[in-house]
Amino acid sequence: MPFKGFSDGGMHFGDDQTLGSGAQIPEGDAEKTEQRTKEMEIKANVDFWKGLGIEVNEEDVRREIEAVPEVEGFNWYLYIPKSIKPTEMIEQIRKTTPVWCTFEEALKYDGAYYDDPENDLNIDNFNSTRNSQDTEYAISARYKQYPDEDSVGEGARCADEWAQTGEDYMTMLEWFVAEMRWHQENDSHLDQRVKGSSKTITPNDLCKGEKGEPYFVPRLDFDTDKDRVYISKDQHGPNGTRDSNGIRRVITKTTEPEIIAKIKSEIGQ
Numbered sequence: 001m002p003f004k005g006f007s008d009g010g011m012h013f014g015d016d017q018t019l020g021s022g023a024q025i026p027e028g029d030a031e032k033t034e035q036r037t038k039e040m041e042i043k044a045n046v047d048f049w050k051g052l053g054i055e056v057n058e059e060d061v062r063r064e065i066e067a068v069p070e071v072e073g074f075n076w077y078l079y080i081p082k083s084i085k086p087t088e089m090i091e092q093i094r095k096t097t098p099v100w101c102t103f104e105e106a107l108k109y110d111g112a113y114y115d116d117p118e119n120d121l122n123i124d125n126f127n128s129t130r131n132s133q134d135t136e137y138a139i140s141a142r143y144k145q146y147p148d149e150d151s152v153g154e155g156a157r158c159a160d161e162w163a164q165t166g167e168d169y170m171t172m173l174e175w176f177v178a179e180m181r182w183h184q185e186n187d188s189h190l191d192q193r194v195k196g197s198s199k200t201i202t203p204n205d206l207c208k209g210e211k212g213e214p215y216f217v218p219r220l221d222f223d224t225d226k227d228r229v230y231i232s233k234d235q236h237g238p239n240g241t242r243d244s245n246g247i248r249r250v251i252t253k254t255t256e257p258e259i260i261a262k263i264k265s266e267i268g269q
Contacts, residue, residue, distance in 0.1 A: 036076060038066065041077035049081060052180075061079045064138035068138050068140050069253070071140065071264070076143040080177065085132075086126075090176065093179065098228035100229070102231060103231065123207070128171050128205045129168065139250040141170060141248055147191070147246025152198040152243060159201050159234060165262075170247075171204055189229070193222055193225075194224065199244060201241075
């Protein structure tokens with residue numbers, strides 16, 4: 001595999017550096033179950049985006065959040081404005097927290113221009129389940145620091161297997177938004193790495209990597225040792241990492257009732 005040898009000594013395209021078998025959710029990662037009403041979340045989302053200097057219309061935020069079915073435990077609502085891009089969110093995160101993005105570094109190493117719209121490694125080009133370039137939307141998720149408990153350890157699957165379940169998972173763009181909100185509200189980070197802990201993968205985001213290579217999905221966590229958000233990759237197919245990765249289920253306005261029932265049973269409701 002190419003793209004080895006970056007000077008920071010971290011994990012790269014040729015250096016998988018997974019945490020091995022038995023990855024788990026760190027102790028103390030209790031889900032924050034305090035009351036979070038839609039009305040509270042509408043205000044929180046408006047304040048969040050305005051705090052970034054991005055004007056959003058409260059009526060749009062309200063419409064999209066109100067359209068998401070209410071599911072017990074899924075009371076963290078994330079509004080995604082139209083036309084916002086993953087690269088824009090990375091730059092927003094960098095205002096407060098360092099970011100290492102394997103895809104960016106690969107482009108530099110490869111001599112390609114990061115903003116080349118035709119480049120497969122430009123994260124704005126990844127195929128995604130939900131695309132904010134088309135329209136604004138909202139999702140709901142569980143308000144917790146680490147992935148769903150049943151998605152690591154014995155319940156782990158590769159990205160391709162998760163993508164085939166029919167469920168919706170937090171995408172890379174949504175994780176960036178969630179990371180910024182979590183950090184603002186808790187002074188810690190999503191997937192903050194401790195020994196043996198898992199990372200979040202986004203099975204519905206696909207990148208081809210190099211020409212002819214299999215598809216990859218983003219793998220996201222916070223590197224505590226280097227104090228930075230870490231964006232790497234995991235193979236999408238059956239050879240992808242399993243037990244050191246996890247997923248975050250989300251609810252959208254198009255989530256079917258049978259899928260909601262399936263999710264409830266999987267998380268023990």
